[in-house]
Amino acid sequence: MGILERITKNVDNKYWYPENDTFPVKNRYTAGVAGQKFFQELKDNGKIYGTTCAACKLTFVPAKLFCEQCFAELDDWVDVGTTGILWSWTIAYKNKDDSKKETPTLLAAIRLADGLLVHWLGECSPEDVEIGMPVTAVFKDPGEREGSLLDIGHFKPVIS
Numbered sequence: 001m002g003i004l005e006r007i008t009k010n011v012d013n014k015y016w017y018p019e020n021d022t023f024p025v026k027n028r029y030t031a032g033v034a035g036q037k038f039f040q041e042l043k044d045n046g047k048i049y050g051t052t053c054a055a056c057k058l059t060f061v062p063a064k065l066f067c068e069q070c071f072a073e074l075d076d077w078v079d080v081g082t083t084g085i086l087w088s089w090t091i092a093y094k095n096k097d098d099s100k101k102e103t104p105t106l107l108a109a110i111r112l113a114d115g116l117l118v119h120w121l122g123e124c125s126p127e128d129v130e131i132g133m134p135v136t137a138v139f140k141d142p143g144e145r146e147g148s149l150l151d152i153g154h155f156k157p158v159i160s
């Protein structure tokens with residue numbers, strides 16, 4: 001489900017159909033102005049953008065159109081890079097349908113500038129994970145991207 005798809009049935013906005021294992025939100029406009037640019041940059045250029053409020057000295061990721069602190073309109077777009085800091089993480093042992101996962105998956109909150117992205121953590125085991133370690137985005141191939149946060153396949157630890 002990318003930003004360029006459009007919903008055709010209104011009920012699809014309200015219900016999750018577990019048999020499809022997808023959440024069918026396909027509205028072209030739900031991402032908003034800032035969200036649309038944020039997702040377009042992920043898709044087209046493999047870049048993560050935020051917006052900066054000079055007065056509050058904050059860079060919001062994902063990009064926002066207005067500052068959460070002072071409500072100023074934001075139009076200072078910043079490429080924040082693809083490497084952030086592991087802020088928090090957990091292990092998921094079950095699927096959405098409550099069945100046991102064959103392989104537990106790692107979920108992480110990744111600090112990029114002054115924002116957080118929640119995403120998969122891959123290419124590491126739980127024993128390797130440390131709060132505060134640098135992690136970098138692993139993007140899908142350009143032809144597979146569709147304008148969603150899942151254009152990033154996962155984040156992985158930065159090997160130094």
Ligand SMILES: [Zn+2]
Nearest residue numbers: 053056067070
């Ligand atoms: Zn501000």
